[in-house]
Amino acid sequence: xxxxxxxxxxxxxAEAIHILREVAGQFEKPxxxxxxxxxxxxxxxxxxxxxxxxKFPFPLVHIDTGHNFEETIDYRDKMVARLGExxxxxxxxxxxxxxxxxxxxxxxxxxxxxxxxxxxxTIEKHQFDACIGGARRDEEKARAKERIFxxxxxxxxxxxxxxxxxxxxxxxxxxxxxxxxxxxxxSNWTELDVWxxxxxxxxxxxxxxxxxxxxxxxxxxxxxxxxxFVNMDEEDVVxxxxxxxxxxxxxxxxxxxxxxxxxxxxxxxxxSQSKISERGARMDDKVSEAAMEDRKxxxxx
Amino acid sequence: MNILKFFxxxxxxxxxxxxIGRLLYDTDSILADQLEAIQNANRKNDDGTVDLAILTDxxxxxxxxxxxxxxAYKYFQTDxxxxxxxxxxxxxxxxxxxxxxxxxxxxxxxxxxxxxxxVEQTIRHSYLVxxxxxxxxxxAVNKMxxxxxxxxxxxxxxxxxxxxxxxxxxxxxxxIPVSAxxxxxxxHPSERMAWYSGDSLLHFLEQVDTDVQEKSEKAxxxxxxxxxxxxxxxHDYRGYAGRVVSGTFKVNDKITVLPSGANSTISKIEFFxxxxxxxxxxxxVTIHLATDVDISRGDTIVNSSALPQESKLIEADxxxxxxxxxxxxxxxxxxxxxxxxxxxxxxxxxxxDINTLEKHAADEFKLNDIGRVVLKTADALALDLYHExxxxxxxxxxxxxxxxxxxxxxxxxxxx
Numbered sequence: 065x066x067x068x069x070x071x072x073x074x075x076x077x078a079e080a081i082h083i084l085r086e087v088a089g090q091f092e093k094p095x096x097x098x099x100x101x102x103x104x105x106x107x108x109x110x111x112x113x114x115x116x117x118x119k120f121p122f123p124l125v126h127i128d129t130g131h132n133f134e135e136t137i138d139y140r141d142k143m144v145a146r147l148g149e150x151x152x153x154x155x156x157x158x159x160x161x162x163x164x165x166x167x168x169x170x171x172x173x174x175x176x177x178x179x180x181x182x183x184x185x186t187i188e189k190h191q192f193d194a195c196i197g198g199a200r201r202d203e204e205k206a207r208a209k210e211r212i213f214x215x216x217x218x219x220x221x222x223x224x225x226x227x228x229x230x231x232x233x234x235x236x237x238x239x240x241x242x243x244x245x246x247x248x249x250x251s252n253w254t255e256l257d258v259w260x261x262x263x264x265x266x267x268x269x270x271x272x273x274x275x276x277x278x279x280x281x282x283x284x285x286x287x288x289x290x291x292x293f294v295n296m297d298e299e300d301v302v303x304x305x306x307x308x309x310x311x312x313x314x315x316x317x318x319x320x321x322x323x324x325x326x327x328x329x330x331x332x333x334x335x336s337q338s339k340i341s342e343r344g345a346r347m348d349d350k351v352s353e354a355a356m357e358d359r360k361x362x363x364x365x
Numbered sequence: 366m367n368i369l370k371f372f373x374x375x376x377x378x379x380x381x382x383x384x385i386g387r388l389l390y391d392t393d394s395i396l397a398d399q400l401e402a403i404q405n406a407n408r409k410n411d412d413g414t415v416d417l418a419i420l421t422d423x424x425x426x427x428x429x430x431x432x433x434x435x436x437a438y439k440y441f442q443t444d445x446x447x448x449x450x451x452x453x454x455x456x457x458x459x460x461x462x463x464x465x466x467x468x469x470x471x472x473x474x475x476x477x478x479x480x481x482x483x484v485e486q487t488i489r490h491s492y493l494v495x496x497x498x499x500x501x502x503x504x505a506v507n508k509m510x511x512x513x514x515x516x517x518x519x520x521x522x523x524x525x526x527x528x529x530x531x532x533x534x535x536x537x538x539x540x541i542p543v544s545a546x547x548x549x550x551x552x553h554p555s556e557r558m559a560w561y562s563g564d565s566l567l568h569f570l571e572q573v574d575t576d577v578q579e580k581s582e583k584a585x586x587x588x589x590x591x592x593x594x595x596x597x598x599x600h601d602y603r604g605y606a607g608r609v610v611s612g613t614f615k616v617n618d619k620i621t622v623l624p625s626g627a628n629s630t631i632s633k634i635e636f637f638x639x640x641x642x643x644x645x646x647x648x649x650v651t652i653h654l655a656t657d658v659d660i661s662r663g664d665t666i667v668n669s670s671a672l673p674q675e676s677k678l679i680e681a682d683x684x685x686x687x688x689x690x691x692x693x694x695x696x697x698x699x700x701x702x703x704x705x706x707x708x709x710x711x712x713x714x715x716x717x718d719i720n721t722l723e724k725h726a727a728d729e730f731k732l733n734d735i736g737r738v739v740l741k742t743a744d745a746l747a748l749d750l751y752h753e754x755x756x757x758x759x760x761x762x763x764x765x766x767x768x769x770x771x772x773x774x775x776x777x778x779x780x781x
Contacts, residue, residue: 070647072368072447081649082608085589089662089703113637114606114649117599118592201438208437215768228770229461229686231468233608234700234761238768252449254440 073261077110080249082233083212084114087194087247088121090237094194094247095152097183098124100136101312102269103198103250106258108143109267110249122196123150127183129175129314130157131293136312139270154186173295174317184220187244194237194245202254212251218242255310256335263328275308275326286319366444369575372451372466374490375476380507383416384476384545385439385452388567391552394441410546436466445571460719460733461686463493464773468759471575472501474566479512479542483525489719491526495533496682496735496775498752501573502530502538505566509558510544516560532722541566581646581754584612584620584668587702588660592651604635604651605660610702610756611749612668614652615643619669622660623747628669629654646756663704665747665757673747673757678780679740680714682751683730687764687771691730697771699742701760707743708762711780714738739780751775 087094096111098104111120126140144151156178159165165181168174187195201208211227213235228236237245250258262269279290281300288294290302293315307320308331325331375381389395410416439450451466453459467473473494477487494502504526512518519542530538541550542561549555552567564572592604614620618631633653634641644650652666660666667673685691691710699708716727716736727736751758762772 070367070645072366075368075647078608078647078649082589085606085608085649086703088590115590115592116637117602118594118604121590202440205437208439226769229465229773231465231761231770231773232756232759233469233610234702234759236700236761236763236768236770238698238763238765240768252438252440254442256442257447 073257073264076250076253076257077113077261079233079252080107080110081114083235083247083249084111084196086235086237087196088115090235091194091245093190093192094122094196095125095187095190095192096120096122096196097198098126098140098151099198099313100126100132100140100270101198102258102262102273103200105143105267105269106250106253106261107196107198108147109265112147120147120149123152125152125154125186125190125192125195127154127179127186128156129179130155131175131291131315133270133272133289133309133312133315133318135270135272139268152186152190154182156182158182159185170295174314176314176317179314180220187220192244193239194247196247196249198250199248200253200255200258201248201251207251210248210251212248213237214246214248215239216244216246220244222246256332259328259332259335263332270312272309272312273331274328275306275323275330277304278307278320279303280305280307280320287322288319289315291315366446367575368447368449369472369570369573370449370451370470371472371474371570372453372463372470373474373476374453374463374494375474375486375507379476379478380545381476384474384505384507384543384551385450387545387548387551388450389439389441391548392441392443392567436462443567443571448570460489460493460684460735463490464497464684464686467493467497467499468773470497470499472503472570472573473499474503474505477504477506477522477526479506479508479518479522482522483529485720487526488529488722491529491533491535492717492719492722493735495535496684498755498775500537501575502535503566503569504538504540505545506540506542507545509542509549509555510547514542514544514549514555514557516558519561539563539569541569581611581749581757582613583671583673583749583754583757584614584618585610585673585749585754585757586614586650586652586666587704587757588662588664588666589703590662591660604653605666606649606651607666607703608649609644609646611646611754612671613643613645614666614668616641620654620666621669621672622658623665623667623673623675624745625659625664627658629656629658631655665702665704667747673749674779675745675747676779677742677745678711679742679746679748679776680778680780681738681740681760681774681776683710683736683738683762684773685730685732685734685771686773687767687769688732689764689767689771690732691734691772696765698763698765699740699746699760699774700763701746701748702757704744704746705763706746709741710738711741712739737777738774740774748776750777752777 156175159182165178211230279302280287281290308323309320325334373381437452441448453462453466475490506519506522523540543550550565554565586607586609588605588607590606592606594602616631621628632655634644635651693710696707714737715724749757758776760774761770764771
């Protein structure tokens with residue numbers, strides 16, 4: 065019956081577009097959370113497919129920790145200019161200046177956790193009733209159980225005990241005043257699916273996803289970018305290494321992996337193989353570099 | 366490569382966790398940290414091998430804390446297919462969980478313990494599979510290692526299940542003897558059951574045809590959103606955005622918009638920067654019509670030669686999913702694709718005892734109850750019956766006081 069060649073990426077794409085259009089149809093003031101990472105970049109492409117040639121029915125919202133890789137901010141600004149869409153920036157620095165958030169102290173200080181304060185503030189200020197995010201269910205155990213439409217209370221809290229059953233392709237976006245819904249259109253995608261989609265669609269990514277020479281320090285077994293935002297002391301040895309990042313976030317908590325993969329094909333090969341090498345190393349402690357990322361996925365961070 | 370969504374029905378005792386664990390383990394789908402956890406765990410099988418059931422331990426811990434997480438989704442992939450497992454934990458609120466997991470599944474694996482055969486629980490699971498209209502069923506007769514891999518035991522269970530399958534009108538049932546614990550016939554064919562010549566479970570999952578029976582030929586597109594750029598150069602642009610839930614639309618097809626009944630012709634089908642000659646079920650597209658028609662979200666575009674039924678009185682099977690019982694005196698909301706309308710439960714026709722499959726008259730409908738009701742909607746629905754077209758024959762009920770999803774309904778007939 066199905067003559068057309070509708071493969072798994074087409075199916076994931078069509079599902080995500082359906083979800084984005086449900087958000088547009090069901091909510092008054094939605095927003096798309098844009099981190100500059102590959103998952104939210106994928107969301108932007110899906111939004112183009114869902115709504116062009118019209119405007120997006122939502123602004124892009126970037127929660128800016130102030131501790132960014134320059135490359136991602138460049139990328140963001142160019143992308144917004146190309147899209148002609150509205151960008152709202154919620155500043156963690158501002159939350160700190162206003163005393164709403166307190167900077168962490170010590171060597172491993174990061175602004176990752178502070179983002180939540182700024183996010184909730186931004187949601188409240190703009191009265192967003194739905195926030196679209198790029199989280200995936202394969203990332204970690206808790207996410208595997210979260211709904212595509214995930215209702216949060218006034219404090220942004222997820223209550224796994226009170227989740228609504230989600231049946232067929234019907235999404236219940238009804239909420240009370242003050243509540244909002246987090247929506248995850250790429251819930252059913254895996255990391256590999258995202259990369260395969262980026263390759264197929266020929267989507268440009270920030271350069272830090274590809275192998276490049278960078279000054280790094282090794283901390284707790286992980287490679288961190290040597291940066292003014294990372295608290296360093298005399299124990300830290302700065303080395304020049306060829307690395308790439310598998311995720312993009314606050315510079316103070318985003319670890320790099322040693323990699324030679326400077327082309328998307330190489331990255332996909334690396335990710336596909338990382339599962340096998342983990343399996344290959346299953347009876348000993350030879351943990352591959354990619355496994356470090358997978359550990360993070362398992363809830364280590 | 367396409368996607369197969371499936372779920373497994375069985376309790377912890379049937380080895381459901383071990384089966385899922387075995388599938389993931391033998392397809393190299395387990396991440397390093399999980400593997401380490403299994404190897405370092407104190408819990409081992411009697412013969413010293415690792416206990417794969419630990420892979421679903423997260424869920425068990427939740428149960429110990431009294432938290433009910435109804436469905437967890439797991440992903441793995443082979444060269445043939447991408448697989449999505451809806452993992453529905455056993456004990457608490459089992460019916461609700463299973464119905465939720467089953468609603469999006471192409472296939473159900475029903476686990477039967479070879480030592481116990483077809484039991485009450487098997488009947489319950491199979492009934493829910495038939496209720497949800499899942500076309501492909503695999504009866505995995507597990508723990509074959511505990512019955513000396515006996516063909517006689519397997520045949521007896523198969524015979525017993527066949528009469529149940531007939532009673533429930535399950536059409537496509539495949540029987541596979543397995544040992545999830547030892548890995549027999551899960552991914553690799555078993556050498557210990559030379560008498561079995563069929564597929565291993567994974568091989569079956571890789572090649573089972575999901576297209577054939579799944580979808581109706583009748584073309585339906587619930588409109589989700591109207592694209593109107595209203596710019597100078599796209600002044601007259603009006604695109605109706607939605608996902609084709611069944612059938613195929615082609616350019617120049619005559620279509621009808623419901624509920625208004627307005628007729629028009631498809632002038633263009635767009636997908637982002639491409640123009641398509643046709644769009645089939647599953648595709649999210651934008652449709653343009655030759656004439657000006659008033660269309661908004663909640664309307665359905667259908668092929669004029671295959672109109673759906675329209676009714677405000679519908680007989681439906683209902684699965685109740687809320688801790689607060691059904692109240693026939695109040696008005697609920699019914700969400701059918703992109704359409705939301707008010708609804709009352711005009712009548713409870715009967716309730717089903719899912720252990721015996723007997724029907725009883727009933728006044729109340731509580732959590733996990735299933736039965737037949739008559740829905741009375743404020744607006745007429747453009748619907749198909751569930752067995753002909755799942756996507757246009759199903760809806761959810763929402764309690765407007767709590768906004769919770771309280772029921773799942775499957776349309777069975779128009780009521781008088």
